[in-house]
Amino acid sequence: MRQLLPAVPLAALFLVAFVLPLIALVAISLFRTPQFLEIGPDQYLRFFSDAFSVRVLLDTLQLGAEVALFALFLAYPLGIVYVAAGPFGRAIITFLILLPLLTSTVVRTFAWIVILGREGIVNSAMLSLGLWDAPARLLYTWGGLIIALTQIQLPLMELPVINSLLRLDRNLVKAAEGLGAGQFRIFFTVILPLTLPGAIAGWLLVFAAAATAFITQSLVGGGRIILMPLYIYQQAVGVQEWPFSAALSLIFTAAVIGIVVAIGLASRRFVRGVDAA
């Protein structure tokens, strides 16, 4: 028991600031109307019988999955550069990866508004280079949102991927080279399978962070791309439908946790398979 003592403050904070509100949320979601009079599963039935609400949930999960996938594509090349670099290079890369974490999400999001705007950096560069005839709409689009979120959440992917790459035994890569494997084959048969735990950890972190990124979703996505965080805020604050927004929050939380757990379990099986082989 003694060893658990240092964990008490955090556990207490977690209990008060997370578990209790969560219980309150469950309780609120079970009321039939915003007047908190009768108890019933109405809010959940309302969600699953409403195509719009279900669509919003699916879109949100899809957004998280896409952002995490793009972040994964970007994380490996940088990770490999990091591992190959000397101490000074590594320090620079570490600094650059952590730098965005030291500014607020709001600031990073506004930077993307400036970059993606009609008179923003991308559009003016493409127009003055003569590559585009007219400014393209980037802000308030799905693609623009994916790009911004990928950059904003990238550190969450990069750190676990680099960590796995560092733990990879480099003799294995040399052995593969000695046996005549090409660069691509080495990556797909040696590096990727052995660093998969890091990639999956990063994917899950970015998935959860991107799906729940309220600020970036609303500011870069705009008022037509309706995702769960904005929907919950709207129902709770604008419409004052607390029971429904509580149900929305719980369904969303359950969906994100469900996916995280499912992929975690599946990957453990898969990684064990790799180890055995």
Place this chain on the structure above:
Amino acid sequence: MTLSRRSLLALGSSALAAGSLGRPGLSRAASSIVATTYPGSFDEAFKAVVGPAYSKAGGAGVSFTPLLGVDQIGKIQASRNAPPFDVVLFDEGPLIPAIESGVLEKFPAEKSKTFADIPAAFRHPDGYAPVITVQLIGIAYNPKKIKTPPASWEDLWKPEYKGRVGITGLASSLGTAFMVEIAKMHGGSDTNIEPAFDAIKKLLPNVGAIAPSPGALAALFQQGEIDIAFNYWNNVALLAAKGVDIAFAKPKTGAIVVRSSAQIVKNNQDPEGVLKYLDTVMSVDVQKTLEASPWVMMPTNKKVPLTGPNLTVASSVDDLVTNNVLLDWTRFQPLRGEWITRFSKEVKT
């Protein structure tokens, strides 16, 4: 790869700092009062003008918390006996549920030094605190792209503005007031905005962006993302003063006036201080300063003359009330919940 201890510490302390910012209630001085403001220029103006004036008038000091109207009700309801604010700011719409929820106190008009200067349209019919400023809704446009100033709300539907129109939803007073006005123009009423939803469907090909909030809508002019939108006069005047290509046109049917009032919270810690604060906000001196550049906030005290940019939209406080559109928010505030959800469904891509 290892995180250095220093970077972890930096991260940790910035997270702590961020966490403590949103809770004014934890560390407030017992003697000063807490008033909410709207985020943005409103907050800047109140900190710069009202704060010092309140101290000068003998108040013990006031701290300001920028917050949106609807967010305030929940926070007060969460701790009715020790509310986190003493004075709260509401547009006409959110004021109605705030009064219903019983967290507000009536205004002691007989003790007020400024109440006599407030016109009838700005006094609350049930005795709550009067209106302290109004926001005018008209048409914001980019004068470099649109040479003839728009004359009517109908102009937003002109085919030449394809992809150049900006709008925002009904979660804001701005979007709600616009929809009600459009509904009335198309044969609906302030409780039947079905015609406005039909009109929005017809507007969609013109819509370049649907902003999540009024502030974001105004900012889209800065990005060149849109050339025309309905918006608040104050947002437009501030951006124009900063050199953004934006101008304001009053529709021929009149601008829509949204009245904002500062209300007294029940169980506030200093009733005398709160009344002094409200009298300060409604006083001729403070309203004159707020009315001038750069704040250009509309006064509600009839002794304050309009000057500068404000003169381009109204000639006096009386003219403001009589020649523009006032809405009766009690009629449709209860319907707004449905409207907000409906709007999201109609515009979702």
